[in-house]
Amino acid sequence: MSLINVTNLTFAYDGSYNNIFEDVSFQIDTDWKLGFTGRNGRGKTTFLNLLLGKYEYSGTISAKVGFDYFPFQVTDKEKLTYEIIEEVYPDYEHWQLVRELTLLKVSEDALYRPFVSLSNGEQTKVLLATLFLKENNFLLIDEPTNHLDLHARKLVSDYLRNKSGFILVSHDRSFLDNCVDHILAINKTTIEIQQGNFSAWWENKKRQDDFELAENEKLRKDMRRLSEAAKRTSGWSDEVEKSKNGTRNSGSKVDKGYVGHKAAKMMKRSKSIEQRQLAAADERGKLLKNVETADSLKISQTAYHKSRLVELDRVSIFYGEKEACRDVSFTIERGERIALSGRNGSGKSSILKLICGEDLAYTGNFRIGSQLRISYVSQDTSHLQGNLTDYARANGIDESLFKSILRKLDFARVQFEKDISSFSGGQKKKVLIAKSLCENVHLHVWDEPLNFIDVISRMQIEELLLEHEPTILFVEHDSEFCDNIATKIIEL
Structure with a gap:
């Protein structure tokens, strides 16, 4: 050691x-x-x-x-x-x-x-x-x-x-x-080490975040109450100041000692409130620095006019003499979230490409709904380049919605000015997913969408798919994501 x-x-x-x-x-x-x-x-x-x-x-x-x-x-x-x-x-x-x-x-x-x-x-x-x-x-x-x-x-x-x-x-x-x-x-602002596995750390982090959020709300209320008290004290001080001139204004005699004592008392109370406000502000400043925001995402989706979108019956796909997969049969019904599973090389990506319209040699029966609109997220991100504004325009998606989704996936605003080719692997995958979420389609087809994407963003995407229930066919090797999302698993 x-x-x-x-x-x-x-x-x-x-x-x-x-x-x-x-x-x-x-x-x-x-x-x-x-x-x-x-x-x-x-x-x-x-x-x-x-x-x-x-x-x-x-x-x-x-x-x-x-x-x-x-x-x-x-x-x-x-x-x-x-x-x-x-x-x-x-x-x-x-x-x-x-x-x-x-x-x-x-x-x-x-x-x-x-x-x-x-x-x-x-x-x-x-x-x-x-x-x-x-x-x-x-x-x-x-x-x-x-x-x-x-x-x-x-x-x-x-x-x-x-x-x-x-x-x-x-x-x-x-x-x-x-x-x-x-x-x-x-x-966000620190590096920490904690004993235990990821789940234990995540539970502790959620507890800490919840505690800080509650403390922040409590201090916010305290500061508002103290601010109101400070206004009242200020009003009282003005009244005391006016009373010093009592003989001139009303002809009555003023007890200067009493007024001085009362003014000093008001001043002390005002100082105390000011110190408590500063202390509360200081405590608030220590909170929320590492709270991770995970705002819910939105999705553009359109219901298809038929219940069945795609059907494969004993489909085999070929690249020349080489067989990518054999006798694959399944259907995609409206609202299903289907995980396509199998070892590497079993033909998962080939099935996705066939459904997305790529011209592949195949045997068997393959039927796809007329005028079916599909959004495809590929494994490959090497083609991404240019700035996000031009990328949104070239793909015909709403720029403000596109950038809003990226912000919620923890993109800093400074990233919006950079070339996409300089992004990290995870940030590039987020660009593809955000584009897919902006497209008004009937079916989402995602091929290993979570490669390089951080855990918190994965949880956000899970929540989105569970809340909006789009029809989606996906290949993903994150077992927890598949367990949480899939309504059906097709094993190749």
Whole structure:
């Protein structure tokens, strides 16, 4: 066991006026299994890069361990897998590597195949196994679950549960709950560490947020009451001041001592109220700094004139000689929320593309409703570029609604001026989802929409789909999202 000490860490990117981190201090035990969470754009990957020494910063980061980052860059994916491993860790023991691969259900044969021929899941597992062979290294694991199917996620999560000494960035609640023992959270203004899994941290955060909201309301009422009292005191002081001139105004004699005593008493009361107002304002200033807002989202939707939108009967899809899927049969009825499930490579994305009108070779019967309007969210975000105003105009959606949804998904207004190509992976996916929510359609088709998207935004999207009940067909490997949303699961 050793400690990683972060002391008075402050960092901002060149040319930026806003600090990503400001005077942050905390300690990490190198035996911990840390889940790293926070809204998109808060600086999770930035912090990992600071640990790796990629940027200059003020403050200190001290550690007696080395750091390794996942996923590391594979420059030539045509090489055999064992050659890639040798480049990363030349001193590995073959039997140890085989042991790790066996735990991850990867056959030894994979070592002698070109790395590019491995599935996304196999590549993830091979690289993780290689990194965990290194001793005295602390692993920085950045979103390993993207593109992993449910089965592979469970395997990798179980594997990590039996390891230690890592920071894991993931937005999959079930995945985190299964394999971490501490949470490292980037809040709006602080970084905090808490023992336990994600669900325990989230419950504690909700309790803290609810307490602060209640305290804020109580102090707001106190300040209003004190303000009214201050006005009354001011009125009394004016009356006392007038009474000093009593002989001139009414001819009666004024007790100057009594008036002076009363004025002093009024002054003391006024000072007391002022101090209490300042104290209440100071207390309010300490509250709500880390309360996460998760306003409800809106959706544009149109009811289709028939109950059945799509029907597939023993459909098989082909790419040349290669069969993507075989004998797929299901229907999409109005109001259904259907999760399309199956291992990677089972043809899920091909089914979605066929329904969205892509010209694919297929056999079987495929029927789609006439004039059915569909909104499609793809896995790929590489085509996104330009500013948000031009993007909204090019896609024929309401710009104010589009930007309002993004604001609720924690976009800062400064993002509206930037080029979309500079956004983080999670922010780009939010752009695609916000566009889909603005489109007046009968059916939403979403292909792995939650990749890179933070947990709080996932919960907002869940609430939206449960409240408005749009017809949606989706592929998603976040098991909790599927359990909460799907009215029907189609297993390929």
